[in-house]
Amino acid sequence: MKVRGAAGAGRHAAGRPEDCPMMFRSLKTFISTLVEHDRQAPAVGKLQLATAALLTRIATVHNEMSQARRAKLHAVLRSHFDLDDPATAMLLEESAAVDRAAVDLYHFTRQLNQLLNDESRRRLVRMMWEVVYADGKVNEIEDNIIWRVADLLGVTTRQRVELRQQIAPDRVGLLVGIASRHFHQGVAAPAVIKSS
Numbered sequence: 001m002k003v004r005g006a007a008g009a010g011r012h013a014a015g016r017p018e019d020c021p022m023m024f025r026s027l028k029t030f031i032s033t034l035v036e037h038d039r040q041a042p043a044v045g046k047l048q049l050a051t052a053a054l055l056t057r058i059a060t061v062h063n064e065m066s067q068a069r070r071a072k073l074h075a076v077l078r079s080h081f082d083l084d085d086p087a088t089a090m091l092l093e094e095s096a097a098v099d100r101a102a103v104d105l106y107h108f109t110r111q112l113n114q115l116l117n118d119e120s121r122r123r124l125v126r127m128m129w130e131v132v133y134a135d136g137k138v139n140e141i142e143d144n145i146i147w148r149v150a151d152l153l154g155v156t157t158r159q160r161v162e163l164r165q166q167i168a169p170d171r172v173g174l175l176v177g178i179a180s181r182h183f184h185q186g187v188a189a190p191a192v193i194k195s196s
Helices: 006-014 017-059 067-081 085-101 106-115 118-132 140-153 157-167 169-184
Strands: none
Touching (some): 017 067, 017 085, 017 118, 017 140, 067 085, 106 118, 118 140, 118 157, 140 157
């Protein structure tokens, strides 16, 4: 008399020829997932590094990064890429070295254009505004760099301004108000063109 326990039943079921194709499919799916992850890992690394380097560039226009900007840059990268503090700190160290070696903005934007969709490009421009407004001071050079980066990324002027307004609506309104006052006082009189 044969007695089959749970161990015997499991061994017998796994050894059935009809179960082999299913096991191979599962194994093939698992290996494919690992291979795809390995293929995507370098792209994710490039994306993180190019993003961090570009944000570092905008945060250090005046050579020194304020403590407020440093904290905001860390927080933005940590949140956006879902990193822990040590990984974010390492990314910032690497990005500073890459930023120092880069000749121009095109070096970063070319990579980012290959890796990002339109929505992600707009998110990057928004992150740039977040970093520069962290200490409440945005100057013409920083504004110009963000304009150039947005243009290179294919983010329209309208979108760039809307993103800026999302980050600092009071400050943008203040700038528009000041410009309007100067305009009405004759400081920046426009040329009047009459149509015939």
